[in-house]
Amino acid sequence: MEFVSTNSAPAAIGPYSQAVKVGDMLFTSGQIALTPDGGEEVLAKGVEEQTKQVLTNLKAVLEAAGASLNNVVKTTIFLADMQDFAQVNAIYEAFFGDHKPARSTVAVKTLPKNALVEIDAIAKL
Numbered sequence: 001m002e003f004v005s006t007n008s009a010p011a012a013i014g015p016y017s018q019a020v021k022v023g024d025m026l027f028t029s030g031q032i033a034l035t036p037d038g039g040e041e042v043l044a045k046g047v048e049e050q051t052k053q054v055l056t057n058l059k060a061v062l063e064a065a066g067a068s069l070n071n072v073v074k075t076t077i078f079l080a081d082m083q084d085f086a087q088v089n090a091i092y093e094a095f096f097g098d099h100k101p102a103r104s105t106v107a108v109k110t111l112p113k114n115a116l117v118e119i120d121a122i123a124k125l
Contacts, residue, residue: 028059031118050117
């Protein structure tokens with residue numbers, strides 16, 4: 001097992017790692033719309049800006065492990081409001097392009113720091 005860390009994504013805000021490699025698999029922790037320096041300014045913006053930051057953070061964690069979005073086999077999207085599904089889905093599609101990993105999307109009561117969206121991923125290295 002190897003723990004992955006990068007300064008190109010926000011540091012974990014609790015007792016967990018940004019990602020963990022096990023063999024040729026990578027498991028990322030959920031990303032919210034913090035900036036790499038831990039700033040919360042994007043959290044004050046709407047779901048579109050938050051989703052862009054979340055996916056930028058996720059991409060940075062993947063790259064730190066030697067992977068890319070094209071290595072992702074499964075994602076989970078957590079939404080504070082399912083009414084945001086279409087907006088999040090459009091940005092997600094723009095980031096992933098023709099690559100279409102398996103995915104679950106769930107509505108949750110509250111996310112850390114009152115974020116509107118959180119996304120985690122599993123990738124094959």
